[in-house]
Amino acid sequence: MASLIFLTHPEVVIxxxxxxxxxxxxxxxxxxxxxxxxxxxxxxxxxIHASTEQKAMDGAAIVAKRLGMPYRTHEDLGENDRSATGYIAPPEFWEVVGEFFARPHESIRGWERAIDAQSRIVKAVSRIAAEEIGDTLIVAHGGVGCLLMAHLQQVEIGQESRPQHSGGGCFFVMDRESFAIRQDWRTIEEASFEDVRA
Known part of the structure; x- marks a missing residue:
């Protein structure tokens, strides 16, 4: 019963x-x-897999170097597309994020719709899971991680469990074949993989 570990990148240079x-x-x-x-x-x-965003690749590279193995990148593992607005400083940013999750079928300020980002991340993770034969790590992003979690928990977008660290660096573990959740969100500091085969 192979596992898939989905990790959101931790703190970045803003x-x-x-x-x-x-x-x-x-x-x-x-x-x-x-x-x-x-x-x-x-x-x-x-x-090991990562989105093509620098922060995710940085994280994957650190793990890959430590474990002596390569990593692959996938554009469709990227965060929800926010290029229409570019950088928005907090607290306004978090207000827009709230709208993004509350109105998933609408484009908020030109952002990729939550429903579309969810479909993309679910397809990307499903493809990777189908291609692999063992335990797999994906380094990606908090927004699409929450959208993926909503799919796994079979709840409406915005009703899913959420990572509890404001700086990111949170992960969950799922069964690679059934997509059943083995561990809900934990922080890097709480990392424990007893139920991931070794």
Whole structure:
């Protein structure tokens, strides 16, 4: 019973002058990813996957280097497309995010609709799960992670369980074949993989 671990990238360098998909992990984010790599040391991963956004690739690269294996990138693992607005500073950003989840069938300020982002991430994860034969790690993003969780929990978008760390770096574990949830959201600091075969 192989597992799929879905991890949201941790803290990033916020630079309003750089497109959001190009933001790298900051020092805190990199340090937390090192902790996650340590926690994975007893898991025999067969593959590592990441979105094409820099922060996700940074996270995947840290784990891949520690475990001595490559990682693959997939554009359809990316965060919901927010290029219509670019960077929006908090607290306004969180207000728009709230609208994004509350009105999933509408485009909020030109953003990709939540329902479309959900369909995309579910298809991407399903494809990766079908292609692999062992335990798999996906490093992606919080927004699409919540949309994926809504699908897994079979609830309306916005009613799913949510990661509890404001800086990201949260994960859940699912059965790769059945898509049943084995572990709900945990932070990197709470990483435990007893029920992931080693």
């Amino acid at each position: 630079d309003p002058n750089v497109p959001v998909p190009q933001w790298p992990l900051n020092e805190t984010g990199r340090r937390r990813m090192e902790l996650f790599a340590d926690a994975l040391s007893g898991v025999l991963l067969s593959s």
